[in-house]
Every structure is written in structure tokens, then in C-alpha cells.
Amino acid sequence: MKQEIVIAGFGGQGVLSMGMTLAYGGMVENKDVSWMPSYGPEMRGGTANCTVILNDEKISSPIINSFDTAIILNQPSMAKFESKVKPGGQIIYESNNILTPPTRSDITILDIPANKEAVKLNIKRVMNMIILGTYLGLNPVLKIESILKALTKVLPGRHHHLIPINQQALERGMELATQPTIM
Amino acid sequence: MKQEIVIAGFGGQGVLSMGMTLAYGGMVENKDVSWMPSYGPEMRGGTANCTVILNDEKISSPIINSFDTAIILNQPSMAKFESKVKPGGQIIYESNNILTPPTRSDITILDIPANKEAVKLNIKRVMNMIILGTYLGLNPVLKIESILKALTKVLPGRHHHLIPINQQALERGMELATQPTIM
Amino acid sequence: MSKSIQSVQCEHLDKMDIVWDRPDTLIDVPMHYCPGCGHSVVHRLIMEVVQELNIQDITIGVAPVGCSVFSYNYMDVDMQEAAHGRATAVATGIKRVLPDKIIYSYQGDGDLAAIGTAETIHTINRGENIVMIFVNNGIYGMTGGQMAPTTLKGSVTSTTPTGRDLSIHGHPLNIAEMIAILPGAYYVTRQAVNSAKTVRKTKKALLRGFKNQIDGKGGVSFIEVVSNCPSGWKMTPLQSNKWLDDNMLGTYPLGDIKVPEKIA
Amino acid sequence: MSKSIQSVQCEHLDKMDIVWDRPDTLIDVPMHYCPGCGHSVVHRLIMEVVQELNIQDITIGVAPVGCSVFSYNYMDVDMQEAAHGRATAVATGIKRVLPDKIIYSYQGDGDLAAIGTAETIHTINRGENIVMIFVNNGIYGMTGGQMAPTTLKGSVTSTTPTGRDLSIHGHPLNIAEMIAILPGAYYVTRQAVNSAKTVRKTKKALLRGFKNQIDGKGGVSFIEVVSNCPSGWKMTPLQSNKWLDDNMLGTYPLGDIKVPEKIA
Amino acid sequence: MAKLHGHVTINIENCKGCELCTDACPQNSLNMSKNINKKGYHYAILVEENCTGCTNCALVCPEAVMTVYRENKNRIIKPAPMASIDSKNISVSIS
Amino acid sequence: MAKLHGHVTINIENCKGCELCTDACPQNSLNMSKNINKKGYHYAILVEENCTGCTNCALVCPEAVMTVYRENKNRIIKPAPMASIDSKNISVSIS
Amino acid sequence: MKKRVSEKILMKGNEAIAEAAIRAGVKAYFGYPITPQSELLEYMSAQLNSRGGVFLQAESEVAAINMVYGAAGCGERVMTSTSSPGFSLMQEGISYIASAELPCLLVNVQRGGPGLGTIQPAQSDYFQAVKGGGHGDYNLIVLAPNSVQEMANFTYLGFDLADQYRTPVLILADGALGQMMEPVVFPDYDIVKNKVDHSSWATRGKKDGKQHVITTLHIEPEKMEIINNHLQEKYRDICDKEIRFEATKTDDAEILLIAYGLSSRIAHHALELARDEGLKVGLFRPITLYPFPYRQIRALTKKVDSILTVEMNAGQMVEDVRLAVGEKVPVHFYGRTGGVIPQPEEILEKIRAISIAPQMEKIF
Amino acid sequence: MKKRVSEKILMKGNEAIAEAAIRAGVKAYFGYPITPQSELLEYMSAQLNSRGGVFLQAESEVAAINMVYGAAGCGERVMTSTSSPGFSLMQEGISYIASAELPCLLVNVQRGGPGLGTIQPAQSDYFQAVKGGGHGDYNLIVLAPNSVQEMANFTYLGFDLADQYRTPVLILADGALGQMMEPVVFPDYDIVKNKVDHSSWATRGKKDGKQHVITTLHIEPEKMEIINNHLQEKYRDICDKEIRFEATKTDDAEILLIAYGLSSRIAHHALELARDEGLKVGLFRPITLYPFPYRQIRALTKKVDSILTVEMNAGQMVEDVRLAVGEKVPVHFYGRTGGVIPQPEEILEKIRAISIAPQMEKIF
Ligand SMILES: Cc1ncc(C[n+]2csc(CCOP(=O)(O)OP(=O)(O)O)c2C)c(N)n1
Ligand SMILES: Cc1ncc(C[n+]2csc(CCOP(=O)(O)OP(=O)(O)O)c2C)c(N)n1
Ligand code: SF4
Ligand code: SF4
Ligand code: SF4
Ligand code: SF4
Numbered sequence A, B: 001m002k003q004e005i006v007i008a009g010f011g012g013q014g015v016l017s018m019g020m021t022l023a024y025g026g027m028v029e030n031k032d033v034s035w036m037p038s039y040g041p042e043m044r045g046g047t048a049n050c051t052v053i054l055n056d057e058k059i060s061s062p063i064i065n066s067f068d069t070a071i072i073l074n075q076p077s078m079a080k081f082e083s084k085v086k087p088g089g090q091i092i093y094e095s096n097n098i099l100t101p102p103t104r105s106d107i108t109i110l111d112i113p114a115n116k117e118a119v120k121l122n123i124k125r126v127m128n129m130i131i132l133g134t135y136l137g138l139n140p141v142l143k144i145e146s147i148l149k150a151l152t153k154v155l156p157g158r159h160h161h162l163i164p165i166n167q168q169a170l171e172r173g174m175e176l177a178t179q180p181t182i183m
Numbered sequence C, D: 001m002s003k004s005i006q007s008v009q010c011e012h013l014d015k016m017d018i019v020w021d022r023p024d025t026l027i028d029v030p031m032h033y034c035p036g037c038g039h040s041v042v043h044r045l046i047m048e049v050v051q052e053l054n055i056q057d058i059t060i061g062v063a064p065v066g067c068s069v070f071s072y073n074y075m076d077v078d079m080q081e082a083a084h085g086r087a088t089a090v091a092t093g094i095k096r097v098l099p100d101k102i103i104y105s106y107q108g109d110g111d112l113a114a115i116g117t118a119e120t121i122h123t124i125n126r127g128e129n130i131v132m133i134f135v136n137n138g139i140y141g142m143t144g145g146q147m148a149p150t151t152l153k154g155s156v157t158s159t160t161p162t163g164r165d166l167s168i169h170g171h172p173l174n175i176a177e178m179i180a181i182l183p184g185a186y187y188v189t190r191q192a193v194n195s196a197k198t199v200r201k202t203k204k205a206l207l208r209g210f211k212n213q214i215d216g217k218g219g220v221s222f223i224e225v226v227s228n229c230p231s232g233w234k235m236t237p238l239q240s241n242k243w244l245d246d247n248m249l250g251t252y253p254l255g256d257i258k259v260p261e262k263i264a
Numbered sequence E, F: 001m002a003k004l005h006g007h008v009t010i011n012i013e014n015c016k017g018c019e020l021c022t023d024a025c026p027q028n029s030l031n032m033s034k035n036i037n038k039k040g041y042h043y044a045i046l047v048e049e050n051c052t053g054c055t056n057c058a059l060v061c062p063e064a065v066m067t068v069y070r071e072n073k074n075r076i077i078k079p080a081p082m083a084s085i086d087s088k089n090i091s092v093s094i095s
Numbered sequence G, H: 001m002k003k004r005v006s007e008k009i010l011m012k013g014n015e016a017i018a019e020a021a022i023r024a025g026v027k028a029y030f031g032y033p034i035t036p037q038s039e040l041l042e043y044m045s046a047q048l049n050s051r052g053g054v055f056l057q058a059e060s061e062v063a064a065i066n067m068v069y070g071a072a073g074c075g076e077r078v079m080t081s082t083s084s085p086g087f088s089l090m091q092e093g094i095s096y097i098a099s100a101e102l103p104c105l106l107v108n109v110q111r112g113g114p115g116l117g118t119i120q121p122a123q124s125d126y127f128q129a130v131k132g133g134g135h136g137d138y139n140l141i142v143l144a145p146n147s148v149q150e151m152a153n154f155t156y157l158g159f160d161l162a163d164q165y166r167t168p169v170l171i172l173a174d175g176a177l178g179q180m181m182e183p184v185v186f187p188d189y190d191i192v193k194n195k196v197d198h199s200s201w202a203t204r205g206k207k208d209g210k211q212h213v214i215t216t217l218h219i220e221p222e223k224m225e226i227i228n229n230h231l232q233e234k235y236r237d238i239c240d241k242e243i244r245f246e247a248t249k250t251d252d253a254e255i256l257l258i259a260y261g262l263s264s265r266i267a268h269h270a271l272e273l274a275r276d277e278g279l280k281v282g283l284f285r286p287i288t289l290y291p292f293p294y295r296q297i298r299a300l301t302k303k304v305d306s307i308l309t310v311e312m313n314a315g316q317m318v319e320d321v322r323l324a325v326g327e328k329v330p331v332h333f334y335g336r337t338g339g340v341i342p343q344p345e346e347i348l349e350k351i352r353a354i355s356i357a358p359q360m361e362k363i364f
């Protein structure tokens, strides 16, 4: 099975590390993976994104232009990626940051109040893990243990004590996946 | 008719300007001409040389490796060019500056005491014109008027008053051509 | 420009004077700079000066490679975008063929004081009659926060992860002081843009620099502006402006370094 | 070396001491320099110092592009011939991988102060523990006498046929004074080789520079040697040495510019 | 010297929420909005009526989004052409 | 101080006739030969017996063709290793 | 030096080169920041000084390449890395290094040009890399990885080839390979076994009375020609022994894709799509761009009907392909420029077109 | 400006370029000394300031090319000149100039490489000149004079082409052409008629309210691709219209010599020697190296039996000849390197050998 995901938002929203966690999780489960960031001069206010491919076989091209899933964390990214989701694919987005929701009808669309939920968990920074949880809830391509193992790689040592709270966030996200606002 | 000449000596002996005068003279007589200097970092004590081609037709290659005439003003140049004179060609050299004279027997060799003669004329700097005179005496390829006209081009304006003494030197050289030490 | 509604309304705006407004010479588009970045302020000040001196139509600017690489999108004068480090060579080329035009170069510290060092020194040494604007933020902002020649001792950057170690990376380079000894440097000053007060002074320095050129004073007017890089320094804009005060200015003290007819 | 017969014979040479002889470290071949050229003297002095400090086997020199490009034919130490202007970058590369070796760079004024300006400034600013030898003859000797950054005002060269005009070509560049303000410059001095007296002093300066490096003193020992270029200046060697005294030293005064622990 | 009465208007869509203006205001007249603009930034707003029109906020604002007003005491400091330059002769007269 | 008696020998084939030595000699002991060497230069020669072995000529000679001798007053100044360096520890002792 | 086990890790290509270089015993890294290669420099800055080498951020690419010259002249393993504009600035230095036969590793993580261009991936420095962007007759060994794993592997290989042939070796990558993360395993590498002893020529202080000189100046043309003849002989030797390539599904292929680096990954994807449609497509990937696999490509012209070269430029390697192919089969080209990455679907489209009308393209 | 009559004068090639440039109205010259081109710089230093332009000796070739960028960006006629190592240093700047489409004249008076090499004549920067020594997809128009007269003529032509196509033009000469003197006549040149008005894009102060910007940065790859497409279109246009060459005795030729610049003179001499021996030899001389006369060479393959390319390098233009010829006839190569000039007799020898056994050479 092959999963092609794009994750997009503001620079500070943990977009790149969410992608890396996913990729590392795939590697833990012996999938071939690739992670490709948008890169460039630091221009805050612009968008950052990364694409992740998880594949049971060898990945040929790491460069992809359409996606099974788009995880969208701000409005400019919605404008950029809505049209690039494959028919039958899905968009997961953070409610607070999106003023104009997507309008496509040939894909699944999920609206997750991850920021609010993160505030509830008392750590704003786990917003991205909530969304990732939702993604995994909807697409059980990786085990949560693999993601937790991935976090030990992605998080610097001094942040390893945060893994439990990240786990909580992932689990909350998976819960939300079962009760999404599907349009 | 084509004439291929090399003129070689120390940097300060007027080697390059002798060649230029010859080339300009050729141009005055509507020959095709080319003048090619040895060039490089200033290393006194090394040799300087130039090759001059005078041709009634268009010159194809300006790069030549053997010569009808070699005019040699110092010992290192003799070592370098003696072997490059075509059989039947000639070497004209300045007596004072050559300790070991050339030994080839298939060419004409002339030994001109141009330095001494120049001292006699009271201007050391016309040594090269004496030699040039000898060359023209032996090889009447250009008229002396053409050389004098050439000098008005080659000499900077402030030296034009020296043209008469140069003429004297040329003429003395031509005289010497008629009484050379031919070996 | 659409001015949005404010929380505090003012009933009699029409009876008030506009005492400050965005200069017309600053193109009315959002800038790409990070929030709080000093480049934006310097751009605006240059354009204020160009407007006040009424030289917009005879001014040609040279943009560097660095965060201000896009500055021609904001400064409404003819501009050339130079290769990394070569802004003053480009400015020289322009000034030599158009000596009657007003030329300025705009460079960051990596551009002016690292890769462009030779061009910087020789442009000044030739005494080109131009304004050189040097935005010193102690870091390579554009490429993601690597050490610049002007990075302070001990500062952590992405190529000095344990802080700039003088014995390995050398010293913060006081290039303004260094070039001030050149006869071709006509006016050398170091200013900042981290407060209203410093902004006012920088504006004055820029005005002086451009006037020097207009007056045909022989030599470069070199205006260093110590600036922040919140992103590269990994600080909020407010923190960065304070850090600038507390740390940068020790190594790069503000004030005139060389003024016409006397070396300070 | 075959010593030739002298006009004045000495019967009792065997009872005398040799008080001066060609150093063994100077390879016994004729040099390619023009008669009277100061490069030859500087080469010899470096080799005398290397010999006296007994560091021949641990010394690596860097030759420039300029008349001294062939200096490895004369100085009997391991040497690298650098691209034009890059001798100190090359020296940095060497010193960084072989910090225990004694490294010197040797450059002319075109090499060090024109095309190599950036490398010069930054090598010094990094405080590389090397000796930089700078032979300032105010001209591009090698390429036939073009203007150098250090060419004097009014001097005729093949690219300033009517004399160096400051308003076109800029000012003679006092690079030693300029780099002396850098903390990475440990010892900066300007000497000459146009008389026995100046030669003696240059030797002392070189000795001091190499000793600084051996002692691991942090920073560059920068030794400028004002020298002649009889061919480029179109003078006899004697005239050139006098001209140097009368003209060069006004712009480039001799003496220490920066000595450890104090700035002169 | 009695303080003059002033006012500022802000182009909030171009504000990047850097907070430099609020910090620079000697009157504490400015604050950051709880709302965000289209780019996602909490923008600056005038929250007090005590603005003196000192222009500090405008001077430090990187985005040049301020317009500052001040009671008219018969002088105008708007950065309009203060100097005029004859572009041909490159001579300047400061007015 | 009474002047010591000295002498110089010259490798005339490598002399380039620059005349710097003759100019530098305080004793006027040197002169340029009327003859030329193989390279074509008029070379320097010692023409007077008043040489003091002061080494000036050798110091200025670009071609390093001089060897200078001086009467022995129990000291040797030959530029032999004056310092020795332990190449491993890079420490120097000047003797 | 930290002992590291050979586990699989997720890494950027830029970092993989840096890590591999450290494992290969690189003694000095000199470089200057430029996107999209800065992570390589940054990794070195964080690691090299504590793992047996020296990291130095140079004042420019010109300084960096000349520092490499100096350190390589001492016989040490040294390297630099940059991206396109920086690589242009290094051309004089590279010509010197090639002329002086100094072993070292160069990395160009290409971006879109010409000029300042973009920072997005490109392959438009192919000519510069293989024909010599600097002056004079010289060549670099040019290795073109197409995965993060190969970024690591070719770093080892690059140092080894550099040592073996006393020649600069270039890893020609692109922004995508530099920036993307893939799993990578660092093979064991025996520095002691692989490092060639250069003490017979390197400048490390006069050894046994013999002076060593590194120079590229041979003022007599006849002497310079000897140097050139020696270099040309070395290049012929390299062409004989060091050609590397990869052939995929070429056995039954009618249409042969030729692509290197990132393009070869995309071309491979296109191949999969085409095979799905029943089109008999193969892929030939030059791994060494110099020496170029002329003979190997020519051999394949006996089997295939036509060739489609895919590059991220306006058509550069395709000239070498044409030189190899001569007039045996038609050679087509598909390229995108300025940092735009060709899509597999675009290539597929081109393949379909060729499969219908495989005529010769107008070349000149 | 002094009025000069069109008399025949004896001049060095370097000086002829300088004089022609001044007559063509060059407004600024920026350069740095290097043998064997320094006379060009020196001539400019003596003449340009008093004849309507500005001479400036830059601190380096890097500075010089960027001064050219600045001045050319103002729409003025500007130029620089250098020799091989200096030309390598200019590569970044040249890539910028090509990308920004700035008209200007560049001169490379080649010498033997690689590295510092020699100062003797060579042609080993052919690849650098025609394939792009800098990064990215770009080309220069490359003119190859073979006489002092052409040094002058091509200077006029170069400025005109640069203006017409908004592109840098390179005169690729060599040390011999630069140093030698031959008679030269400067044709009349009408600056006013020939100078193109660049005020619609040049930066000369905001005109009519329109801001002019010279930039090579287009951070969106899609925009950069548009620039590239435009450049490629321009290059195709140039290839269509601007190919120049000279064919000598090709009508009955069995062996075709192909050579440019100085080599073509030597090859011509060899041709004379060979014809004297009854060997039917012709000579094809590319005058524009870019655009290269592929079609014209290919057309000749219908007539000749074999081709001998002569260069002062290890074999560079011969690749373009092979691209042109395909497999029509055997292509042979004779070259000398490092500043050694091939002798007519050596070429004759090679011609004789080919005339006896005109078999295909092993290429790869
Ligand atoms: C030749 C070359 N080398 C490197 C770069 C990459 N580069 C772009 S901007 C920059 C440094 C910018 O730093 P600075 O000049 O301080 O400007 P800032 O962004 O801090 O304002 C570098 C190294 C380049 N574009 N070209
Ligand atoms: C890149 C490059 N540019 C120019 C040159 C030509 N060149 C050789 S030596 C030299 C200048 C030498 O002058 P200087 O450094 O003062 O040394 P000097 O000969 O006076 O001792 C120049 C410009 C070169 N070899 N390489
Ligand atoms: S990276 Fe730094 S210098 Fe660049 S825009 Fe952001 S804050 Fe400003
Ligand atoms: S040209 Fe000048 S510097 Fe060079 S060797 Fe001759 S005198 Fe010395
Ligand atoms: S003008 Fe002055 S008082 Fe008014 S809001 Fe701005 S800073 Fe505050
Ligand atoms: S300074 Fe300007 S950009 Fe910053 S918060 Fe205030 S109004 Fe907004």
C-alpha cells in the first residue's frame, strides 16, 4: 500500500516535524518512506509544507503532485492544496485557522478543532499530534507504537519527557477521527 | 616572394622594434606582413624575440618554426635559433655579443660588429638599425625609403628627429653587407 | 490603501494634520520580511529620504543577495539586483556611466563583509561618490541563520551551534572602523533601527549621505545600520530589539565614525 | 658553488671567518628576477630565518601569482603555488590541517591588496597563526607594470599613462594600517630592503614573525616589505632604491604598526 | 509643554503583529487585538484616546502601516518634499 | 674601534650587474668589471683591499653571490643555526 | 570519535553526505552557506570538530575552494560543498586543483539558474560539471546519486576515487536530493584501509631532504603539454575503468529512458506508469556522468527503437547521449527548467507520443 | 573625440579590439591585467577617457564582470577582457548577465591551462565558452576571429549582436592573435545608427513613472521557467540567423579540415602544403562557435570522405563536429595542448595518414 500525504501550514505549526514523525513511524514498520519539505528563504507569513510517502514497496519518485491526504493548518495552504487531493482522497484541517472551508465534493473532508483540544490538554504545541492522531484514526496505516518510537527519534533528548503528553494528544486525535464533521 | 625572419636578443636591444620597423616597411610596400613577439613575464636576462613574415600574397599561418633569416643579438638566442634556419638560409649576428659563433655549413653566416659601428656613429641605440641595414643589403626585399617611412610610424613623435641618424645607421649596415665575414 | 476600522474612533480627523504617513516612494505591497525585521524600516527610511530630496527619478539602487534581495519590490526607484557580495561593484559600474545619477547600494553583513569584502574595500578606496547602506544583523538571515562576519562572540547560529568561538571562527568584524581609515570614505556612521530614537537618527544619517552625493562630495557615504533578525536570532521582535541594545551595541557602538574634515 | 677569481686576491682567507654566506636553504640556482629586484632579497631573508630557527623541515610556504610565482625554485622548503590572490586562503587550508607546521604566505601588492583583498582581511580576522609576507612594490611587476592598489599618486604605470589620478583610480591603499585594527593581527610591521640597514631590520622583523608563530601566539604576523621594481618603474636598480626612499616611504612609512600588547 | 492630541490609523491587514509599536508608544495607547487578520496575525489597535501623535509607533513599524494625525498648531510635518532638486544640475535647496 | 680586515668573494657568473653592492659598500671596495659574464652582465669585483667585512654588500645583493670573510677576533657570526627547535614541541631556544 | 552502529536512520541527503564524509575520515571541510546545501555545512559545523576534523566557514566560495586546494595539497581528505552560483565562483580554483592533481571531494547541490535564479532543484549545471566550467583541458569524476542512500555511498566512493586517481571528484546532486529525507544505512568503512598514502608528493614539511611543491605553473608550453598529456592519459584510464550505470527493464525495452539523479527516479515512476499501459519502456541511468557510459548506451541502441532523455534543464546530457547514439536511433528530449521538476505524467505523455510516431527529432 | 581616417595600420590584435571598441562607442571598459591580454586594457587606459568613455582597472575579474553588469544594466555599451584564469573567475557574473539579458562584449584571449598553466596561446576554453562555464542554461554568442583585422571587425559585430539580442557576446581569441601585429583597416562605423535604444528596460532613473528593475531572481520556479523558455527561444532565433563560417576549397575536397581562430590559419597553411602534394583538402572554419554551424558541416559530409578537426586543446570542438557529422564520415582529431601551437607540417602528416587509411577513429 502506498500513502501520499501533504502537510501544510504556517512555519511555526510543527508541519515539518509532523511529517518527519510520520515518515519515521513508517520506517519503524519497515516501509519505504520519503519526506520532502518545501524549503527556501525564511519568509514568515508564507506557508511551509512537506510531503510524506509511505510505501510497502520501494518508492520510485519522491516528487509527487497529487495526494491521498492533505493535512491543512492554515488558509493559504487550503488555497494551494485543495485541488491537489486525488478524487476519493481526504482533507483534514484545523478548524480555527480556516475561514473558508474546502468545497470539493469528491473527497472526504474533516474539520478538527485541534487547537482547542490542545489548549484543553494544556500544551498548545501538541496541536500537530492531535491532527496526526486523527489522520491515523482514519487511515490505520501505522501503529501508534511506531509513532511513539518515531518520536524518540524526532524529538531531541531533552523533550523526551513530553512523549506521554504527545501520546495523549495522538489518542485524542484518533478519538476525534471517529466523530468528525464529515461534509 | 615570402620572407620569414626571426630577430632575437636581450630585451633591451631593440629586437621587437627592429621587427616592427621591418613589418611596417613591408606594409608600406603593400606586402602582407605579420609580426609575432615572444611574450611573457618580464624576465631580464632571458631572451626576447620576434618573427616577421613579409609576403607578396596573403599570409596563411603567422606561426612559423623555421626561418629564411635569423638575426641574432646574444648567445642564448644563438643556441635557440641556429638550428631553425632553413637550409640555404642565413644568420646575421652581432659580433660582440656572441662568444661561440654558429657552426652550420649549409647556410650563409654574417658576423656584423654593429655595436662598435654604433659607437662610431655616437648613438648606441641604433645598433639594431645597422643590423637591419645589413639584412636589407643582403636581401633587397624592401626599399630603404619604406623603412624610413616605417620609422615615422614606429618611433614616437618625440624621437622623429632621430630618423636621419637611423638612416645613417641603415646605410652603414648596408655597406657592411657588401664586405661581411662570410664563413 | 484601505485603512481598517480602529477600536478607538476619532471624530475630527479632518481637523487634524497628518504628521506621519507611509511615503509614496515605498511601494504599497506587503513586504516579505519576518515580523519585526529591521530591513523593512531601513527600506522605508531610504524611501523617505529619496522622497524628501525629490530624487526618485534620478536614483538607482542596487539590491544584494540576502533577505533584502527583493527590495526592488518595495523601493520605487530603478534598481539592479547584484550577485552575492558584488553590489558595490555593480554600483560602481552604474555610477561610472551615469555620474549624474544618485546611486546607492544596500547590503547585509554577509554580502558586504564576507563574500563582498574586496569590492567593499576597493569601492570605498576609489572614493566612488555613492551611498553604501550596510544592514548589520550579525547573521545570514536569508539562508537560515548561519554565522556572519559580524556575529558576536559566543553567539549561537546554525554554523556555530556552540557559539562563535574566536579561536576557530575569528572575531566580529568592525568593518566600518576599518574602512574609515581609507581616504575614499567621506562619511562613515553607525546607526540602528531598534527604537523610535535610533530610527530618527538613522534617517538623519541617510539624509546626510544622500546629500553628500548630491553635493558631489568626493567619496563614499557609508551608513551602517545595526539591525535585528528575530528569526535568525530565534527571538520575538521585542526581545531582539532589546538584545540588540544589550549585546550588539557593545561591539558595534552607535555614532559617527568619520565625518567630513575630521576622523572621530 | 663555484666562486670565481677576484681582482683582489686574499692570501690568508683560511685564517679568516666566513661572516656571511648564502644560506643553504636558498637553492643554489640563478633567480629569474630582474637585476636589482627586491624579491630576491626577501626570499633570501626568509630562508636565513628558516635556517636560523632550524625549521626547514616543518615549514610550508605559499607562493602567489606575481613575479615571485616561481619562488619555490629558490626557497628550499615545501611550497604550494596558489591562485592569484588566494595565497592566504591556501595557507589557511594548510594550517588548519597541519597546525603544528610553520606556514607562511608570500604575496605581492596586486595579489594581496587587489584581487586577494577579501582573503587577506579574513585570514587576518580569523587570526590564523601564520606569517604573511607582503612585498609592496607599488606595481604589477609580473604582467608588465600596471597600476597596483599601492601605486603612488601621480605614478606613471602602463595603465595610468598620465599618472595615477586619485579621482579616477582611488588612493594608494595602506592595507597594513587598515588590517592592524583587526584583533587577529598580532604583529604588523612595515620594512624595506633597499639598503643594508633596512635589510637588517627586515630580517629581524621576519625572525620575530616566525618566532611568534612558533610560540603559538594567536594571530597573524604581517610583514610588509616595501620593495622596488626597477623594470616596472623603468629605472636602474640604484635609481629605484633611491626613488623608494624619496617617494614610497612618504606614503608607506617604515616601522612597527602593531606590536603585541600595544598598537603603535 | 502641553501635549497635543493625536490619533493613529492602522492598516491592520498588513500588520504582522510584531508588537514593536505597542512597546514604542510612550502613552501605552496601542495594544494587540485578540483577533487575527487574514494572514493570521494578531494586529495592533489603538485602545486609548491619549495618543499625542508623537509618531513613535509609526517610526518603528516595519510594515509602515500607520498614519499619524495630530492637532493642528499651524505646522505640518508630513514627509512631503522638504527639498527640491533640479535633476539636471544636481543641486539641492532644503526648504 | 679599529676596523677589522675583511674580504669578499663573488660568484660572478650569477651576478646581474645591478650595482647595488658597489653603492652599499662604505669602503668603496667594489666596482663593476669592464668584462661581461656569460649572461652578458658587467659583474661586480672587489677592487680595493680596504674591505672590512661589514657584509653590507652581501646584505643588499639580490643574487646572494657574496661570501664575506673577516679577521677572527674570536667570534663567529656565520648564519648557522642560531636557534634550535624541537620540531615536535615547537618550542624554541635561542642560543 | 563516537562509535556508531550501522542502523537505518532517516536523514536529509545533505546530512547523509556530511555524515558519510566524517565516517570516511574527512580532515577538513571548508564551505559557505547557500540554499539548498546549507544543511551539509551546518551538520559539519555541529559534528566535525569533535569527530576528528576541522570545520571552517569560509568568507566566500572562492576562499573555500582555495582552502581546499591548500589542505588537499597536504594529502589530507578534504571537501567543500555549494550550490550552483557558488560552484561557478569555484571554477578557477577547480581548474587549479585538477591541474595540480589534488584529491578532494566537491559537492554541487544544484538549483535553478541562470543567475540567482531559484532555490528549487535543477540539473542545469551538467555541462559545467562534465565539460569543465573552468579553463583548460581537465575533467572531474562526476557522480550522480539518486537517493539519500547514494548520497552517502558516493561520498565514500568519491573520496576513494579521488585518492586513487589524485583527482577532484564531484557529487552532482540537486536541491531535492539535498533536502529530502529517506532511510539511510551507513556501510562500514575502514578509513585506514582506504586512505591512500600521499606523503610522496604532499607538502607536509620537507621530508627526507626532498622538497615537495604543488604548482600548476609550467611556463614552457612543452612542459605544460606534458602535464596535459599525463592528465589526458589519466582520464582515459578513468574512462576505461570507472564507468558506472544502472539499467532497468532494458531487456525488452522498445523505448529507452535515459536520466540521472532525481530525474531518474521520476523517469522510473513514468516507466512504471508506461509499463502499466503495456508500453515497453526501459530506463538507463548514468551514475558516472564523467566518465560517461557512451559505449553502454550505444550497445543498447541495438535493442531499442528510440530514446527519450529526461533532464531538469534545457537539454544538456542529451548531447552526450547523441554522441553515444550517433544515428542509430532517434533521440528525444524532455526537460523542465528553472527549478521546475518534471512530473511522471508529463514523461508518460511524451513516451506515448514517441510510441506512436518514433521519428527523428530535428536536432540543429 | 579624435577623427581618424581609415588607413591601414599595423597593430596588435589586443589593440585592434580596443580601438574598434572605442570606435563602436564603448562607454565603459572594466578589466584586470593578465597576460596575454593586458595590451587591450592598457590601450583603453591610454585612450578611452579622452575618447568619450570611462576606463577603470578593477580590483579583480570578479569585480570587473560585476561592474560590467551594472553599467550594461544602464543600457550602455560596455565590455571587459581577460585571459583564461580570469575568465573562470567571471563565470558567476556571466551567468547573471546572460540571465538578466544584458548586452555587453566579453573578450577571452586564451592561454594554456588548466590552472595557472602557461601564458602561451591555447584554445582550451572552448567548452567553457560554448557550453556555459557558469551555472544554468544559457549561451553566449561566441565569435572566433583568426586575424587582427577580424579582431577589429568582430568587435563591431559583437556590440551590434549584443544590442540586437540583449545578450552577452564573447570574442574567443588566443594569445597569438592578441599579441601579433598585422595590418588592419578600421571600417567606418556609425555609432548613432547602430546603437540600439535600451531605455525601455535599462535602469537610468525612473522614467515616465515606470520602475525598471534588473534582476535574475525569480523565486517561483514556474516564473524562472518562463525566463528560461524565453532565453531558449532567443537562442533558437540566434541559431537560425547568426551562424557564420568560412569554407575554403571545399568544392572538390576529399579531406575536410575543420578549425577555428588561429588553428584555422595553421590549418590553411597545411592545406596549401597538402594541395601542393596533390591531396584534395578543404578547410571549414566556424566563425560563430555559438551558434555552431552544425547544418553547414553536415551538408559537407555529403562531399568529403573524412574530416580532421584541428584545435589547440585536447579535443573540444571536435565533439560539436561529431554531433554535426553523426556517422556520415570519420572524424579525426589533431590537437596540441598547454600553449603549444600545432605546426602545419604536423597537420600535413596527419592528413597524409588519413588519405591513406581514412578509417573511423575509436571515439569512446
Ligand atoms: C555566490 C553565492 N553564495 C551564497 C549564496 C547564498 N546566500 C544568499 S543570501 C546569503 C547571506 C545573506 O546574509 P546577509 O548578507 O547578512 O543578509 P541578511 O539576509 O542577513 O539580510 C547567502 C550566503 C548566494 N546566493 N550566492
Ligand atoms: C585570476 C588572475 N588574474 C590575473 C592574473 C595575471 N597576473 C599575474 S601576476 C599579476 C599581478 C602581479 O602583481 P603583484 O601581485 O604586485 O606582484 P609583483 O609581480 O609586483 O611582485 C597579475 C594581475 C592571473 N594570473 N590570474
Ligand atoms: S530572516 Fe532575519 S533578516 Fe531575514 S527577513 Fe527574517 S528577520 Fe529579517
Ligand atoms: S618586473 Fe619588477 S618585481 Fe618583477 S622581477 Fe622585475 S624588477 Fe622584480
Ligand atoms: S503616535 Fe505616539 S502616542 Fe500615538 S499611538 Fe503612536 S506612539 Fe502612541
Ligand atoms: S509595529 Fe506595525 S506591524 Fe508591528 S504590530 Fe505594530 S502595526 Fe503591526
Ligand code: SF4
Pocket (backbone or CB within 6 Å): F006, F007, F008, F024, F025, F026, F027, F028, F029, F030, F050, F051, F052, F053, F054, F055, F056, F057, F058, F068
Ligand atoms: S663587506 Fe663591506 S667593506 Fe667589504 S666589500 Fe662588502 S660592503 Fe664593502
Ligand code: SF4
Pocket (backbone or CB within 6 Å): D036, F010, F014, F015, F016, F017, F018, F019, F020, F021, F022, F043, F044, F060, F061, F062, F063, F064, F065
Ligand atoms: S649586488 Fe650582487 S648582483 Fe648586484 S652587482 Fe653586486 S654582486 Fe652583482
Ligand SMILES: [Mg+2]
Pocket (backbone or CB within 6 Å): C066, C108, C109, C110, C135, C136, C137, C138, C139, C140, C141, C148
Ligand atoms: Mg545579515
Ligand SMILES: [Mg+2]
Pocket (backbone or CB within 6 Å): D066, D108, D109, D110, D135, D136, D137, D138, D139, D140, D141, D148
Ligand atoms: Mg607588485
